[in-house]
Structure formats: C-alpha cells, structure tokens
Amino acid sequence: MGMRILGIETSCDETALALLEASGPLAAPKFRTLKNIVSSQIAVHKPFGGVVPTLAKREHIKNLPKIFDNLRLKTNDLKLDAIAVTVGPGLEPALWAGIEFARALHAELKVKNPDLKLIGVNHLEGHLYSFLLPKKTGIPNSELRISNVFPAIALIVSGGHTILLKMDSMTKWKKLGETLDDAVGEAFDKVARMLSLPYPGGPEIQRLAEKGNPDVIPFPRPMLRHKSYNFSYSGLKTSVLYYLRDNSDVLRSRNSDSAKGGRRSPRVTKADVAASFQAAALEPLVAKAARAAMEFKARSIILSGGVAANRALRKKLQVESKKLKVNFLAPPMDFNTDNAVMIAAAGYMGHLRKKKRKLAANGGMGI
Numbered sequence: 001m002g003m004r005i006l007g008i009e010t011s012c013d014e015t016a017l018a019l020l021e022a023s024g025p026l027a028a029p030k031f032r033t034l035k036n037i038v039s040s041q042i043a044v045h046k047p048f049g050g051v052v053p054t055l056a057k058r059e060h061i062k063n064l065p066k067i068f069d070n071l072r073l074k075t076n077d078l079k080l081d082a083i084a085v086t087v088g089p090g091l092e093p094a095l096w097a098g099i100e101f102a103r104a105l106h107a108e109l110k111v112k113n114p115d116l117k118l119i120g121v122n123h124l125e126g127h128l129y130s131f132l133l134p135k136k137t138g139i140p141n142s143e144l145r146i147s148n149v150f151p152a153i154a155l156i157v158s159g160g161h162t163i164l165l166k167m168d169s170m171t172k173w174k175k176l177g178e179t180l181d182d183a184v185g186e187a188f189d190k191v192a193r194m195l196s197l198p199y200p201g202g203p204e205i206q207r208l209a210e211k212g213n214p215d216v217i218p219f220p221r222p223m224l225r226h227k228s229y230n231f232s233y234s235g236l237k238t239s240v241l242y243y244l245r246d247n248s249d250v251l252r253s254r255n256s257d258s259a260k261g262g263r264r265s266p267r268v269t270k271a272d273v274a275a276s277f278q279a280a281a282l283e284p285l286v287a288k289a290a291r292a293a294m295e296f297k298a299r300s301i302i303l304s305g306g307v308a309a310n311r312a313l314r315k316k317l318q319v320e321s322k323k324l325k326v327n328f329l330a331p332p333m334d335f336n337t338d339n340a341v342m343i344a345a346a347g348y349m350g351h352l353r354k355k356k357r358k359l360a361a362n363g364g365m366g367i
Helices: 042-048 053-074 092-109 123-132 184-194 201-209 234-246 248-252 270-295 311-324 340-352
Strands: 003-009 014-023 030-040 082-088 117-122 152-157 162-167 173-178 300-304 327-329
Touching: 003 092, 003 340, 014 053, 014 340, 030 053, 030 340, 042 053, 053 092, 082 092, 082 123, 082 340, 092 117, 117 123, 117 340, 123 152, 123 162, 123 300, 123 340, 152 270, 162 270, 184 201, 184 234, 184 270, 201 270, 201 311, 234 248, 234 270, 248 270, 270 300, 270 311, 300 311, 311 327
Parallel strands: 003 082, 082 117, 152 300, 300 327
Antiparallel strands: 003 014, 014 030, 152 162, 162 173
C-alpha cells in the first residue's frame, strides 16, 4: 500500500517542502512527485559570500509556514501518512528550524490522523536515493529497473561532502573513501571567491570554465594516483591562490578573451583559471569512480549531490561509464541540489528499513 509523505528540508540555505507518493518494496520502490517547492536564500547570503547559519535559521522559520500554506492551497487532498524531515548532516541552527516545524505540524495533524508518522532523515541518504526520483512531476519512476543497478559505485559530491561508496543493494553500502579536508563543492566556492565571482560559486565557476581553456594551467590533481579512494582539495585550492597571487593581472582580465569560437588572447584569463581548476578538481572524482567500478565489478556508477549538477562532471562520468559498459545514473537536474523530494523518498526507504533516527539536529551525521 502506498504512502503520501511530506518532505521537509532545511539543512543549509534552501527552505524546501514536497509532497511525494511512494509505494513498492525496498528492492523496487516507486515514487511520484506531487508537489515540490524550494525557496532559495541566495539573496540573503550573497552579501556575506557564503551561508550564515543564524540567518539561514531565521529565513527557514519565516519561510516554512508560508511554503506549507502555499502547498496546502495547491493540493486538493493533503491527507498524509508521514512527515519526513532532515535531521543531519548540515548547519545545526538550520536543521533545528525544520525539525521544530515538523514536530509542531505533526502534533497538529495527528489530532485527526493518529497514525501519522514523523520520520527523521539523513540528508546524505536523500542524495544517495535521489537517482530513483522521476524526471517529471506526476509521472512515476516505473522505467527504472533496479535489478540491473547493483553492485554500484556511488559518488556523493556537494559543498560539504565528497564520498565514494560501494552499494550492494538499496540497504547495504560501504564507504570506500572521502575527502580528507575540503569537499569538492567547498573548493569550487572558495575558488569562485578568489576570482571575485558571485555567490553561489559552483555554478559561476562552471559557466566561466565553459569559456576557458582547461589545459592552460597545470594545477595539481590531488591524490589522483594514490592507491586509496580518498580525496583532497585543500592543496588544489592553495595552488589556485598562489597562482593568482603571482599572476595578479589575471584578475583584471576580460573573461571573454578566451570565449569559444572567438579570438584567443595570449594572456591567461579568469576563464582559463576557472577551466583549469575545474579540470583538476573533477579528474580525481572521475578516475577513482571508474577505478572502483572496475575493481568491484560494478554494474552502475551513481552520481548525486549538489556538484552532480556540474555539466562537465556528468559528461565525463557518462563517457567513462560507456567505456566500462556500466550504467550511469544521476538524479534529474532539479533534484541534485537540496530539495524535499529526496528527503521524502529517503523517509520512505527509512520507514521500510525500520530505521529510527533521533529527532534532533546532528550537524556531523555520516552515512
């Protein structure tokens, strides 16, 4: 029997609510997105060049009731079987905003619906399961054949995490490696600030890199040839910092000098720096995911997390997957960044797994 789940996501700077219809067993779950609303806080945090936790919490507290009222107005029948809310990892003040809202809503709705469940969700599991989500609202994900997916290598890449997993099933996975310092998304954001690009930096680096030459500057590929499946990005970030310190004229260059199809200037531009950095940052991710797929005889490579929206990374992993003759799976573009649909889906999977999570913010929660 299916469930209607309200997802609530407030782990960072996106206030998100979603209504998801879920059914089926763990081995073959079916999801249908009914409503998906995300309220961005970019304008609030942009002056600070990054997310301010206390401001994020304030905005979540202000936005959650408005978004819920909006969702209720757009839905003829808001009958729910469960409320799923992110409890970690993330910014703890922001997480508490979502948890407290979920608790209050659950107490209100449970008066008429005593069986209403309240489920704590691991944000990383939301990303992990996001490849299951359908591409279009109202259309179930019935075309996905789970039997052909496992074993799989799963790469979770975001502003806070860079993790490589071996997945044997929907419920069993093992961490192969992770970043030893900065996450890849964090490195993108920090390099964007070095280049005086607007916040959020990741998409800005991608856009600028598409105009540049990735072979101009030989930035290091951290831990590329290291036997482990760990990653490191602090050294790469420092290399970019030193390069810009020693080549200060680059920051005064015109990005259009390196535009594709245009006249190339002999001078290195900001676009070339962005392209060279992006190439150096992505190569270890692709190489280690491919090596793990070969070593563990994987049937699939799964990509998720905010950095999964990076077009260059998706393309490179698609190419490698094709070479290896394995599936390449990634969420629809709308579900790479933080959203409540993936939280509702992970809530359903947690319910089937009988996974109980404490309804308290846990900023350092792992997977």
